[in-house]
Amino acid sequence: MKKTDKPLGAHTRLLQSGRTNFGTSSDLVNPPIERASTILFERAEDLYSGKTRRHYGRIGTASQEALRAAIADLEGAADVVLTPSGLAACTMALLAVCTTSGRSKNPAHVLIADCVYGPTRAFCNDILGKQNGLEIEYFDPRIGAQIADKVRPETCAIFLESPGSLTFEISDLPVIAKVAQAHNIPTLIDNTWGAGWFLKPLALGIDYSIEAATKYHTGHSDVIMGAIAARDAKSAARINNYNRLTGMTVSPDDAYLVLRGMRTMGVRLDRQQQSALKIAKWLSARDEVVQVLHPALPEHPDHAIWKRDFDGAAGLFGVIFKPTSPQKINAFLDNLALFGLGFSWGGYESLAIPCDPQITRTAKPWDAPGPLVRFNIGLEDVDDLIGDIEQALAVLA
Ligand SMILES: Cc1ncc(COP(=O)(O)O)c(C=O)c1O
Known part of the structure; x- marks a missing residue:
């Protein structure tokens, strides 16, 4: 595709993003669906060279890479990780920051907005809390600057959902992000309602914008998928590493459908x-x-x-x-x-x-x-x- 240097409108960008070839020689408008576990190399010395991201099916082929690039462009993200569901995006991001923040002194403390999606809440209570001993504290989504009173040295994450997808409270993201940054605490938001289209949390200082791509991105009620968009290189490295080591992946067919949905x-x-x-x-x-x-x-x-x-x-x-x-x-x-x-x-x-x-x-x-x-x-x-x-x-x- 030809490139233009002119600034583009939001709709144009949504159509242009992720439309590079990602290692294929395709001349199609949309990425090919490349089903692969094994990707072959020409020469033995290339196998371990680490030169190419595209080296094994789990890492993703053309359609997953195109979707990641398109969501990164939409969210203004340094990088994006795809997950098998929106719930998996919420839980994986929480696990990644709570187990790798270096703050997980016993017992680590997690701040969760009281309006979060029910299964996210159940995961926090059961897996993080009951089974792994983290202290889960819920807060009023309208807490604003008073979040500062809840923060402790062992707080390892602040998780928001704005608006709450049942009760529709809106949190003051810039104020909460500022408090969190002052204490070096990662912030995460379930941005499924804003979808990256109406809300850009990363530009407001939030570290991870998480979506159930199942909803607006897909748009046709026929795919389950999640995405975690990371604000900068440091937050991206943390989530990429976690993703790589836990082996979460999505199918090329599903990525194709989500990307096709995103265009509209x-x-x-x-x-x-x-x-x-x-x-x-x-x-x-x-x-x-x-x-x-x-x-x-x-x-x-x-x-x-x-x-x-x-x-x-x-x-x-x-x-x-x-x-x-x-x-x-x-x-x-x-x-x-x-x-x-x-x-x-x-x-x-x-x-x-x-x-x-x-x-x-x-x-x-x-x-x-x-x-x-x-x-x-x-x-x-x-x-x-x-x-x-x-x-x-x-x-x-
Ligand atoms: C706000 C919100 N977040 C996350 C999810 C989970 O998405 P998924 O069904 O893809 O796991 C949902 C699903 O309804 C939701 O409403």
């Missing part, structure tokens, strides 16, 4: 943003609703931070309904014709789930006045979606 992620997210905001505003005015949890609404408690740090809002938001029974909420969800009932989000299709069974809080109790339902807004016509919610709401009247 910008247009999908821009449209999902528009539709979600329209639906969120419409729901805010409904009698059945107490509060819509969408950071782009001016009445959201963290709207000012969202406006300062994010370039937009994804298609996932929550709605707190007036107190009603779980049976009525289920009847509302059953009445939806265009929204699927299913876990996950970020695909082209709209989804809805009741959230209360998933919410576990210990630092800051979740005391919503009514049941919480989460909507993933897809690419359907927005007025069709509003009409569908309107007819389904009849059971809550």
Whole structure:
């Protein structure tokens, strides 16, 4: 491909990134899917020369390398590691920093935002905490500069998820990153909602931006994958080494699909943003609703931070309904014709789930006045979606 020196817009960059040949002689637009364990060398002396990254299938071939480069470009990262799932990206990054930070004096201490994805929380409690003796402390995601009061000499990581993917609090990333840097503590964020498109955590001082690429990158609800983007050479070396030694890898076929999804992620997210905001505003005015949890609404408690740090809002938001029974909420969800009932989000299709069974809080109790339902807004016509919610709401009247 020809190169240009002119600065490019975000959509153009998303289409151009990762489109080098990575050791192949392909003239295709997209990278070839190279299935390989064994990669052959011409000469024996090259086998151990360490000259080429491309020396064994587990390290990755063309499609994995192209995807890593594309995500690195999107996130402004020094390097990217791919993992078999979004959860694996969260857990591997935590393991890498907690076991290699040099701070793991007994017992090491890990600070986790109270709003993190449930399985990430379960991993921290069980594997890090119960089985390996690390002390896990949860904190209010709105803690801001007071994170300084929680930091200890043995703190080995601060893990955030912003916004929380069920409860939608936004954390003050630059303030938390500054405190962490002053104490030399690695910071990590589950950036699945911002997707690297609406939020660039590394530019705000966070060390690792982690995503379930399963969601917006893939965009079609048919691949499970995660990515860890590292801010600088030092953080990249730590995660690369861990990845190399633990042997985590993803298939070339899956990497191909995620990269193909990424090429349209910008247009999908821009449209999902528009539709979600329209639906969120419409729901805010409904009698059945107490509060819509969408950071782009001016009445959201963290709207000012969202406006300062994010370039937009994804298609996932929550709605707190007036107190009603779980049976009525289920009847509302059953009445939806265009929204699927299913876990996950970020695909082209709209989804809805009741959230209360998933919410576990210990630092800051979740005391919503009514049941919480989460909507993933897809690419359907927005007025069709509003009409569908309107007819389904009849059971809550
Ligand atoms: C915020 C968040 N992080 C991580 C994950 C885990 O992703 P995966 O399903 O690819 O393991 C999910 C999945 O729903 C999620 O919602």
